Amino acid sequence: MKTRSEELQVFVTVIDCGSISAAAEQLAQTPSAVSRTLSRLESRLGTTLLNRTTRRMDLTEEGRFFLDRSRAILAQMAAMEEHLELHRQTPAGRLRINAAAPFMSHAIVPWIGEFRRAYPDIELELNTDDLIIDLLEQRTDIAIRIGELSDSSLHARSLGCSPLLVLASPQYLARRGVPERVEALNDHCLLGFSQPESLNHWPLRHADGDRWPIRPQLLASSGETLRQLALAGEGIVCLSHFMTHQDIRDGRLQVLLAEANSGHRQPIHAVYYRNTQLALRIQCFLDFIQQKLAVYAC
Incomplete structure (x- = not known):
């Protein structure tokens, strides 16, 4: 019988919380239910993942291996669910975009009409600045930067060159x-x-x-x-x-x-701070403008 994602989540939560009782509280389950899930998971796998005593829990070698894989699987599932959720939503709200004046005029403004028709509920605010700005200070969601990047604290997406x-x-x-x-x-x-x-x-x-x-x-x-x-x-x-x-x-x-x-x-990047509330607006614009910028790559 195959392992279920709920069992992986219980296993990871127990490790992260440090005890069955703490994990049970976080998962809104009883300690006995969490313990039964762990036992059922070990039975399915035919191996011991945790050596448990009344005072402590230790991961076995197999447990450490399984923990790493469980985290990766759960992360992939979360990413897929987020992606599907984004596609179910309607992008809306204000999106502030900053770029150097030439790039704004020649590479963004010509496509704004098409973007607005595709996403009528997004309110665009277009700002120009030839200097590198502080995104938080300028309340900017996306900044387009031409050339090599030096600020590693930002998320960056290549838009081409x-x-x-x-x-x-x-x-x-x-x-x-x-x-x-x-x-x-x-x-x-x-x-x-x-x-x-x-x-x-x-x-x-x-x-x-x-x-x-x-x-x-x-x-x-x-x-x-x-x-x-x-x-x-x-x-x-x-x-x-x-x-x-x-x-x-x-x-x-x-x-x-x-x-x-x-x-x-010259590489062209969009830089932004990760913010789940803005993720959909950012993703829609980046997907759109990346496709349009292909015309400038000659």
Whole structure:
């Protein structure tokens, strides 16, 4: 006869509580009922799990093995039940999302109408900040972060990645010419970030490596500002595909030195604090936006 999940729960609870009487109180059963369940479980398994005396209980070697497996099984069952419960519920309530302004404008806002039609009971609050924020301080449910993560205290979910591309407008290239080699960039007006400096190391292969450090002639703190400068024909820029794919498709920006691109991709993560009350709203949005972001992975 097969072991039942109720017996596993009783066994684990007895170990966690340290005694049959304490476990019985937590399980709302009598001590004799808990003791009978343990005996029935040992009989089913044909082995002793606990050496019990009037003063103490000790796990046998078989008991330690069975305890680890029992915890894993119960955790899996709880996860399945939670998953099914989430699908039975209707997601509702306010969901606060934070992202850098370029990502919000180019990768989230275009899909908001579709999301709202799919989940009309979720109230969205969209906030932008180019600096890393404290989720609790800013009362944020989900923050979208571009680049490598450093805060291990947060739950993170990968949403994909976006390539970095070297770009210029047709007007600029008509005026200054198309660079045919990485080294030729030194003869052009380069647009770069005032911070962080790491964004001014472009993903281009050359004799000394696969990152080309630039000396920008024009600096800006915002990727969107650099995009607008590039569109205006002010120089060559290196930006993520998520914010330039429409410009490339429509011919407003042209990809340069594609054969030399080392293929570096910026990881995109959603970070959040685990909160069961918000889990459904978070899960719905993350499932939705992860599917939509696949278009930017080129």
